[in-house]
Amino acid sequence: MSALLEATNINKRFGGIEALSAVSMRIERAEIYGLIGPNGAGKTTFFNVLTGVYRADGGAFTFDGTALNVKAPHEVAAAGIARTFQNIRLFANMSALENVMVGRHVRTHAGIFGAILRGAGTRAEERAIHERARVLLDYVGLAARGNALAHSLPYGDQRRLEIARALATAPKLLALDEPAAGMNATETATLRTLLERIRDDGTTILLIEHDMKLVMGLCDRIAVLDYGRKIAEGAPAAVRNDAAVIEAYLGGELA
Amino acid sequence: MLEVSGLRVSYGGINAVKGIDFTVRAGEMVTLIGANGAGKTTTLKALTGLLRPASGSVRYNGEDIVAVPVYQRVKMGIALVPEGRGIFPRLTVEENLDMGAYSRDDSVAAGADRDRVYALFPRLAERRRQTGGTLSGGEQQMLAIGRAMMSRPRLLLLDEPSMGLAPLMVQKIFATIRAIAAEGVTILLVEQNAKLALEICQRGYVMESGEITLHDNVQALLANPQVRRAYLGEDL
Amino acid sequence: MNISDKLKSNPAALWSAVVLIACALVALPFVLAMAGTTWVRVTNLAILFTLLALGLNIVVGFAGLLDLGYIAFYGVGAYTYALLASPQFNLHLPFWIILPIGALTACVFGVLLGAPTLKLRGDYLAIVTLGFGEIVRIFFNNLSQPVNITNGPQGISRIDPISIGNFSFNGSEVILGINFSGPVKYYYLLLLVLIAVIVINLRLEDSRIGRAWQAIREDEIAAAAMGINTTRIKLLAFAMGASFGGVAGGMFAAMQGFISPDSFVLVESVMVLSMVVLGGMGNIWGVIVGALLLSFVPELLRHTVDPLQRSLFGRLIVEPEVVRMLLFGLALMLMMLFRPAGLWPSKVRRRELAEK
Amino acid sequence: GKEEPPAPKAAAPEMIVKIGHAAPLTGGIAHLGKDNENGARLAIQEANARGIMIDGKKVRFEMLAEDDEEKPDRGPIIAQKFIDAKVAGVVGHLNSGVSIPASTVYAQAGIPMVTGSSTNPKLTEQGLKNVFRTVGRDDQQGPAIASYLASEYKPKLVAIIDDATAYGEGLGNEVEKTLTVAGVKVLPREKGSKDTRDWKAVLTKIKGKKPDAVFYGGMDATAGPLLKQGRELGIKVVFAFGDGACTNTMKDLAGDAAEGFVCSQAGIPVQAANPKFLTDYKARFNTEPIQYSPFTYDGTHLLIAAMQKANSAEPAKYLPELAKISYDGATGKIEFDEKGDRKNAEMTIFMMKSGKIEPLAIITGGASVKYEDFVKAAAAAAAPAVAAAAPAAPATPEKK
Amino acid sequence: MDTFLQQIINGLTLGSVYAVVALGYTMVYGIIQLINFAHGEVVMIGAMVAFTVIGWLAANTTLPPLLIVLIGTLAAIPACVAVGYALEIFAYRRLRNAPRLAPLITAIGASIVLQQLAMMIWSRNPLGFPQIIPNTVYHIEGATITLIQIAIIATSVLLMAGLTFVVYRTRLGVAMRAASQNAQIAGLMGVNVNQIIAATFMLGAALAAVAGVMVGTYYGIAHYTMGSLLGLKAFCAAVLGGIGNLAGAMLGGMLLGLVEALGAGYIGDLTNNVFGSNYQDVFAFLVLIAVLVLRPSGLLGERIGERA
Ligand SMILES: Nc1ncnc2c1ncn2[C@@H]1O[C@H](COP(=O)(O)OP(=O)(O)OP(=O)(O)O)[C@@H](O)[C@H]1O
Ligand SMILES: Nc1ncnc2c1ncn2[C@@H]1O[C@H](COP(=O)(O)OP(=O)(O)OP(=O)(O)O)[C@@H](O)[C@H]1O
Ligand SMILES: [Mg+2]
Ligand SMILES: [Mg+2]
Secondary structure (H helix, E strand, C coil): CCCCEEEEEEEEECCCEEEEEEEEEEEECCCEEEEEECCCCHHHHHHHHHCCCCCEEEEEEECCCEEEECCCCCHHHHEEECCCCCCCCCCCCCCCHHHHHHHHHHHHCCHHHHHHHCCCHHHHHHHHHHHHHHHHHHHHCCCCCCCCEHCCCCHHHHHHHHHHHHHCCCCCEEEEECCCCCCCCCHHHHHHHHHHHHHHHCCEEEEEECCHHHHHHHHHHHEECCEEEEEEEEEEEHHHHHHHHHHHHCCCCCC | EEEEEEEEEEECCEEEEEEEEEEEECCCCEEEECCCCCHHHHHHHHHHCCCCEEEEEECCCCEECCCCHHHHHCCEEEEEEECCCCCCCCCEEEHHHHCCCCCCCHHHHHHHHHHHHHHHHHHHHHHHCCCCHHHHHHHHHHHHHHHHHHHCCCCEECCCCCCCCCCCHHHHHHHHHHHHHCCCCEEEECCHHHHHHHHHHCCEEEECCCCCEEEHHHHHHCHHHHHHHCCCCCCC | HHHEEEEEHHHHHHHHHHHHHHHHHHHHHHHHHCHHHHHHHHHHHHHHHHHHHHHHHHHHHHHCCCCCCCCHHHHHHHHHHHHHHCCCEEEEHHHHHHHHHHHHHHHHHHHHHHHHCCCCCCHHHHHHHHHHHHHHHHHHCCCCCCCCCCCHHHCCCCCCCCCCCCECCCEEEEEECEEEEEHHHHHHHHHHHHHHHHHHHHHHHHHHHHHHHHHHHHCCHHHHCCCCHHHHHHHHHHHHHHHHHHHHHHHHHHHHECCCCHCCCCCHHHHHHHHHHHHHHCHHHHHHHHHHHHHHHHHHHHHHHHHHHHHCCCCCCHHEEEEEEHHHHHHHHHHHHHCCCCCCHHHHHHHHCCCC | CCCCCCCCCCCCCCCEEEEEEEEEECCHHHHHHHHHHHHHHHHHHHHHHHHHCCCCCCEEEEEEECCCHHHHHHHHHHHHHHHHHCCCEEECCCHHHHHHHHHHHHHHHHHEEEEECCCCHHHHHCCCCCEEEEECCCHHHHHHHHHHHHHHHHEEEEEEECCCHHHHHHHHHHHHHHHHHHCCCCCEEECCCCCCCCHHHHHHHHHHHCCCEEEEEECCCCCCCCHHHHHHHHCCCEECCHHHHHHCCCHHHHHHHHHHCCCCCCCCCHHHHHHHHHHHHHHHHCCCCCCCCHHHHHHHHHHHHHHHHCCCCCHHHHHHHHHHHHHEECCEEEEEEEEECECCCCCCEEEECCCEEEEEEEEEEEEEEEEEHHHHHHHHHCCHHHHHHHCCCCCCCCCC | HHHHHHHHHHHHHHHHHHHHHHHHHHHHHHCCCCCCCCCHHHHHHHHHHHHHHHHHHHCCCCCCCCHHHHHHHHHHHHHHHHHHHHHHHHHHHHHHHCCCCHHHHHHHHHHHHHHHHHHHCCCCCCCCCCCCCCCCEEEECCCCEEEHHHHHHHHHHHHHHHHHHHHHHHHHHHHHHHHHHCCCHHHCCCCCHHHHHHHHHHHHHHHHHHHHHHHHHHHHHEEEHHHHHHHHHHHHHHHHHHCCCCCHHHHHHHHHHHHHHHHHHHHHHHCCCCCCCHHHHHHHHHHHHHHHHCCCCCCCCCCCCCCE
16 A cells, blocks of 8 residues: 655745755654654644645645645645644634534535525534534543633643544544643653554554654654755654754754 | 742633742742643733732732732843743844843843844844744744843743753753853743753742642652652653 | 523423513514604614624624625615616516525625635725725716616615515505504514524524634634635625625615615615624624614614703703714713623623633 | 603693704714704794794694704604604705605605705606605706806816716706707716815816816815815816805815806895895804705795695695795795696806805796896895796706 | 826825825734724814814914914824824723724724714814915926925825834834734833833824824815715725835825826726726725735735744
């Protein structure tokens, strides 16, 4: 079977800044693929290009065997890529449950007439959305907070809620931008369990993270970006000992 | 330098901080650790005046500052590196830094301080004409710390300065914090990376759902099995 | 827990409340007529504006798109009706054909407006919609040349009243020994339409589409990342809102018998928007309250300022219209200052505010 | 207002008769609305002072004044309010756009309405029996000023501008028709709005076409700046206006540029017909009448006169009297044709001379009489016997 | 060609008026993202106060006309500043954190109140603005320009330059911009945000006063409703240029003025008189829409680097 996601020579510039230059990577099915690098290396930009928020200046993506011709972000979600955001972007004034229910949008169909007429089909679908959202909240450990407004949740919970919302789109690839930021070591450990479980349930994960303990312990493979270029790729053990990576990113401290 | 007693803060009906007491002595480095939602950010906001406490007192250099408006506390020497950085997105890096020196009247010295910040964070010097909003997460964090330093604070409050930073950068920033402290600035550090925080500070408070449950010097806290389990992620 | 929540948990109470309200609504015009038939007319106009406010609420309240040209759709509906049922073209189609055509035309206009403006945010959108509203009005005002379509500023008169078979909604009629005046008959018709629109709104709000609207209102980028086709969903909001406006416009033309571009000016858009915001954006009941309030308050002032001054001072100190406008302006300010989320905010806004 | 407590009874049995007046009292033309209202108020005051008896009872007239905000949809509501208050008749509304929807409501209740300022022909073309106007129709006034322009200034090319309102456009159309018939070329119409203050672009364009005269259909608030800017741009030809801009305010608004423009008013000038009105108005309201107040004043008196004739304040009873009334008012002799329009409405042409509009000529039935001659004739007849000055001529230069 | 030049002059004058009013909108919008819908009314108050003062001085003194107008302006400024400050305190301050549209409604309420008060003070009548400045007409290449027009264009350019200096070169300016982006954090930097916002309102109101005098002297008319349409057009101009951006307000104002003038002047000829000057606003709005569709944050609007 082919790789789930294949990026070839992705380029992106902002004015004079080369945020991504000729970045290529292959992400296999059901693996956790880490994307690390110094601040400003272009990791988030890679996500943005992948999910259609920005248009790449060059290069191509192949996803699940077909070329990903990204015209709009929503098509990416429909194709099976869901993401979280580095600066949490929940629907702040909707409840946790509603946030996850919105995630189901792309996999459901009721339209305007369905909504107005509210036939049996629509009602069944509505129930299913509700059901699935509850299951997912439970899955990430937020079952008790379903009615809380997203913005009143503590940081860590918001991160988990973002994951639940992304999972609701039934993605093949889950792209997480620093999910452990703002979590303490213990909470990060819980997160790790969650991510492992997601992977074991068959969803591939692309993970940006600065928490080396998490990354090294969790990822199957890791790519390292620096100034928009991929400077290393490979298994955690190899990456951690790569001189260029230590120089640019890890510094003296090894997790 | 800072004495907090009976501090109580609530959001609407929710009590986020439920009557806490703590002190920070001049020149000290103190950390406040705690799980998500424990009320750490809320506490810092109350100290800077961004939130009005429901009750309790905040004494700064012996003076109760609860009624002092936010902008005057800066002049008194209190600066905050806020959670989420709070960069001015459409000011340039340089203007952001200058805003840090807004409460000061000495533009020459402020200029020198700016060069110091650039020396500390060369990345910011590279981006000095770029607007804050387009910086990467880590770059923004550097900017936020640099900006806070620009006010020449005597009490620096930091809310999760390591969040979103690359390991190398975390080391750098913690070294910077230590350097700032060495200049005599008193520091109150809120940090999720409890290990690091406890390593550089002298004393620590542990906060749990709005209350302070533990208080000791850092060695004792690092040794405390409960702390190790809950905040250092160690399976004991 | 508020009343509506309590009612929901008690079906018997709910039904008796419904029956009670229904009886009150049926009896209302006769009660009002005792105070003067003018109050029935005021109520009818208030219902029309409630329809408009509910339509605009979809765009502004649900989807979070600021629209300052909404009255254009009202105008499109009204002109559609007027052109198809007046001596202007000597067409006299029945209303059940025209109203849907009006709604559809308005809907098309909604999409026309929506399409180019989808990328715009906030106040930029407001200005473009305002411009659109003005453009539509200017066309109404000028399409008497080179071919006379709208009859320009002279307006179109002698528009057919709504009638079903031989039953016309104009003029009085005695049914079952009760005298139904024209305004009273229109009241019942309007009430029916209003109820339908409310039901549609409630259902839309609590649906997959409604959630998508709310999501794009909260965070468009995140919504798109969740697979919501923001373009389509926004257009849908414009189209739905516009259709309601079109229906209201058609009814207006029929009730009024005469329309001219003066009824579709910017101030009216602002008024409808005020109703939505003042009542409580996003909350259907709030919006209704807002619309009724802003329709009735000026009328109440009209009826009270003059006599009140006379009874207080024995004569008029300040001209009543000045006092009326002053009080109206002050009322707008005060209501907003003391209830910034509207008089009856949606759940979300209530929660939003509690935190402040 | 609601019913008020009845005043203490006088010796004779008293009867209260209510008359409604509606006009915009807020918004852009509130000053005109107030002027209209003052006219009606003055008439009612006079009638009360005169102590009119109807059906053996002493009548006290009471005025209900409403603000219709220039909004068409307020029209029917205010009409209904008057009907609920059992008014005997209504004077108003100011705008044709409001008068038309209101008129049908009055018609259903059989209540007469007399407007002193709605000039749109449509109002009386609806076939309603209860609608009257004391002011000339656009299709009477337009031809008057147009034929005056054509005969006095002999222009070859005229520019017409209007404010895109029912009034302005309607008047412009009538002027254009008459000029075209008279063989004068007319430039494509230029338009502003009732809030336009900057006319420079339009005027510049017109200047480029070198017309021999400019006509503007609109109110003084827009006409003043238009005239001022026209002169600034160096347009030297004559400017002509309809009654909306036939006011002394033009002098304040346009300054020296105002000198020499011509304009028309329906009816004969107040100073000719009834100088008493002028002085009374000033004494009562401490301001000059602006525009249509003489017409609403007359309208009010007409209603009262018809009631006296019918000896009843019942609308159904005095309406026929109103329809066939003949009355000498502040604006001349008033009789209505079968539509409710003023018969042989005289038009007066004015010119701004050293800061005041001065009557130049009176036009009736298409014939123009110099103002001095008219006054002389009137003095000779010892009364403003207009009918004598210009026998009803069916050959009016109206639409073809 | 003189017609074309004349239309440019017309457009620039009108545009200058729009620009000065637009600057006031942009200042306030820039700092609290609030459409101060009552701004047009402040312009009106400025015109009215100047009307009274200038009228009185002209009638009762023998001061030179220019001095009288200057005094009139100087009198209008404090009056408008007071109104602007009052608006901020009574209509907007409490709503700083309220849902976005709430202040829109108070602004509408405030407009109504201001209009009614002005009507009570200055009457319903359109007032002829005292025309005391000798309206000297200059001829260039067959086009005419008056002294007042020159003064208007010059003043508006000067005002924009002055404001740009204030906003980009002074402490107050940086504080304004910082407060506009994140008031809380600006407070943390030692900025008294309330004071800065009030100062912005007052600055905007002072501009409104100047605009009021400009409009009054140029068109020769003052009326209690004169502010609404002017305010609206100016707001469009501000948005066209990119709201929050000073040069944008200027550019937007000028452009709108030119578009209106050229629209009124040439649509008729271009469309063989099927459409005429009656479609001038349609033309203007179409340009506005086209610009915004191509540049969603206006001509010079800062693209907020929306990062995901
Ligand atoms: N919209 C934008 N406009 C201009 N520059 C941008 C924009 N977005 C990103 N950049 C620049 O591109 C570079 C890469 O940014 P990116 O956010 O991808 O970094 P990152 O690897 O995610 O960093 P971090 O770990 O700090 O989040 C940075 O230097 C940033 O300043
Ligand atoms: N704006 C708000 N409205 C309502 N509740 C809030 C709000 N902000 C915070 N809270 C609640 O107050 C409590 C304390 O929050 P606070 O942000 O102070 O925690 P924290 O210790 O800083 O957590 P973190 O490590 O996630 O930053 C939490 O339960 C949170 O849900
Ligand atoms: Mg990033
Ligand atoms: Mg926190």
